[in-house]
Amino acid sequence: MTIDDFADEKTIIGDRSLLVVKDLEERSDQPYLRVLAGPLPGQLFRIGDGGDLGRGASVSFHLPDEQISRRHARIRTAGDAVILQDLDSTNGTFVNGKRVAVQQLQNGDTIRLGASIVLRFTLLNEIDGEIQEQMLESALRDGLTKAYNKRFFETRLAEEVAYSLRQEAKLALILFDLDFFKRVNDTYGHLAGDYLLSELALLVMNTIRREDLFARIGGEEFAILARGLDLRQAGEFAERLRTVVADHRFDFEGTRIPLTTSVGVAAIPSPPIASWQQFIAAADAALYRAKGKGRNRVELANETP
Numbered sequence: 001m002t003i004d005d006f007a008d009e010k011t012i013i014g015d016r017s018l019l020v021v022k023d024l025e026e027r028s029d030q031p032y033l034r035v036l037a038g039p040l041p042g043q044l045f046r047i048g049d050g051g052d053l054g055r056g057a058s059v060s061f062h063l064p065d066e067q068i069s070r071r072h073a074r075i076r077t078a079g080d081a082v083i084l085q086d087l088d089s090t091n092g093t094f095v096n097g098k099r100v101a102v103q104q105l106q107n108g109d110t111i112r113l114g115a116s117i118v119l120r121f122t123l124l125n126e127i128d129g130e131i132q133e134q135m136l137e138s139a140l141r142d143g144l145t146k147a148y149n150k151r152f153f154e155t156r157l158a159e160e161v162a163y164s165l166r167q168e169a170k171l172a173l174i175l176f177d178l179d180f181f182k183r184v185n186d187t188y189g190h191l192a193g194d195y196l197l198s199e200l201a202l203l204v205m206n207t208i209r210r211e212d213l214f215a216r217i218g219g220e221e222f223a224i225l226a227r228g229l230d231l232r233q234a235g236e237f238a239e240r241l242r243t244v245v246a247d248h249r250f251d252f253e254g255t256r257i258p259l260t261t262s263v264g265v266a267a268i269p270s271p272p273i274a275s276w277q278q279f280i281a282a283a284d285a286a287l288y289r290a291k292g293k294g295r296n297r298v299e300l301a302n303e304t305p
Contacts, residue, residue, distance in 0.1 A: 029123035031082045033075070036110075038117035039064050039159050050076035052087070053113065057211035057227070064156070066163050067091055067114040075105075082121070084111065091115060142216040144194060145201035153215035153223060154276070160213075160225060161276040164268045169227070172234030174241070175283040176263040177221040179295040184257060192252045196259055199250055207244050223283075231267040231300055238263045238298045246296060260296035262287060271301050 035043040040063065051060025056070035063072075069089040076083050082105045086093035091114035095103045105111075111119040140152045148156075157173075164171035178184070178196065185193040197220065204214055204222070213225040224241075226234060242263050250257045264287025266279055273279045282301040290299040 031077070031105075032122050032124055033061065033111070034120045034122055035063075036118040036120050039156070047075055047077070047082060050074070050082075054087075057209075062211070063113065063117055064159065064163070065114065065117055066167060067116050069114075072113050084121075089114070145198050145216050147201050147205070147222065148213060148215040150215065150217040153213065153217055153225070156213055157225060157279070158276045160227070161268070161273065161279055164227075165273070168269065170230050170268065172224075172226045172229040172231070172237070172265065172267040173279050173283045174224040174226065174234060174238050174263060174265050175217075175221065175280075175287045176223075176238070176241070176261045177218070177287070179260045179262055179291075181220040184259075188252065188255065188257060192255075192257060195252045196250055196257060199248075200245060200259070203244060203248055204241065207241055229267060231265065231270050234265045234267050235298060235300050238265050242296070242298055262290040262295045263298040264288070264290055264301070265298060266301035 031047040033045040033047060035041055035045075045061050052071045052074050053059060053061040053063060053068075054070050054072040055062070055064055055066065055068050059071060061075075068091065069087070071087050072089040073087055073093045074085045076085070083102065084093065084095065084100070084105055085102045086100060092099050094100065094112040095105070096110055097112075105121045107121065107123045109121040111121060113119070140148055142149045160171055163169065178200065181193065181196075184196065197216075201214075201216070201222075204224070208214055208224060209226070211227060215223050215225075217223050226237065229237060242261055246260050248259070250259050264283045264285065266273070266282035266286060268279065271282055273282065286299040286301045290297050293299070
C-alpha cells in the first residue's frame with residue numbers, strides 16, 4: 001500500500017468512550033483556586049463543596065504561612081455562585097486589591113490572604129482541571145511512591161524551619177531508609193525493589209498524620225516533617241513507624257520479603273538548630289548511628305551540638 005492509498009483509507013473509530021470532545025460539551029466548568037505566590041506556588045485546589053483556608057492543620061485548604069490566621073477565610077458555594085468570607089482574620093482578606101468581609105467571586109479574581117499569599121480564582125472544565133492537577137502532582141511527587149519529591153521537600157523544610165525558629169514552635173524531622181536494600185534488589189530483582197518502595201510509602205502515608213509531610217529524598221531514603229512534636233514525642237512516633245514496617249508482611253509474587261528500617265530523629269528546639277541544613281545534618285547523624293548499632297532501630301539527635 002502506498003502513502004496515497006493509506007491517505008484514502010476510511011478512518012477507523014475505536015472505543016467511542018475515548019472520544020473526549022463530545023464529553024467536554026456535557027461538562028460544566030468547576031471552580032478552582034491556584035496559588036500564585038506563597039509557600040505552595042502553582043498548587044491547584046479544587047473547591048468542590050468549599051471549606052476553610054488557613055495555616056491550621058485541620059482546614060480544607062492548608063496554606064502553611066505564618067502571616068495568615070489558622071482559619072483565615074471560608075469559601076463556599078451557593079448554587080452557581082462561589083462566596084469568599086473573611087473569618088475575622090488578623091491580616092485581612094482581599095479581592096482584586098480591596099479588603100472584603102464577604103465577596104462573590106468572578107472568574108479571574110485575584111485573592112490575597114494576609115501579606116504574602118496570592119490566589120487566582122478560576123473556572124476550568126473537568127478535563128482541564130484533572131490534567132492540570134496531574135501535571136502539578138507529577139512536578140511535586142515521586143512517580144513511583146507518590147511521596148513528595150526532594151525538591152519540594154527541601155523548599156518546605158526551609159520554610160518550616162524558618163517559621164519554627166521565629167515562633168519558637170516545635171518541629172520534628174524523621175529520616176529513615178530501608179535496611180540492606182541493595183541486597184534485596186540483588187536477590188529478588190529491581191521489580192521487587194520497586195514493589196517494596198511503593199508498598200512502604202503507602203504504609204507510611206496510612207500511618208502519619210494528615211498534616212505531616214512525607215517525601216522520598218533518595219533511592220531508598222525517606223523523610224517526614226512533623227509540626228508540634230518535641231524530640232521525645234518524635235522518637236515515639238518514629239518507633240511506632242519502625243514497628244509498623246517491621247511487622248508488615250511484604251509479599252512479592254508469592255515470596256515474602258523481610259524489610260526493616262533505620263531511623264534518625266531531630267527536633268527543634270533540641271538540639272539547637274540555626275538552619276534547615278543543620279536540621280538535616282542532625283537527623284542524618286542520628287540515622288548513621290542507627291545503622292552503626294545494627295540497623296532496625298531509632299536513634300535521636302544529640303541534644304547538644
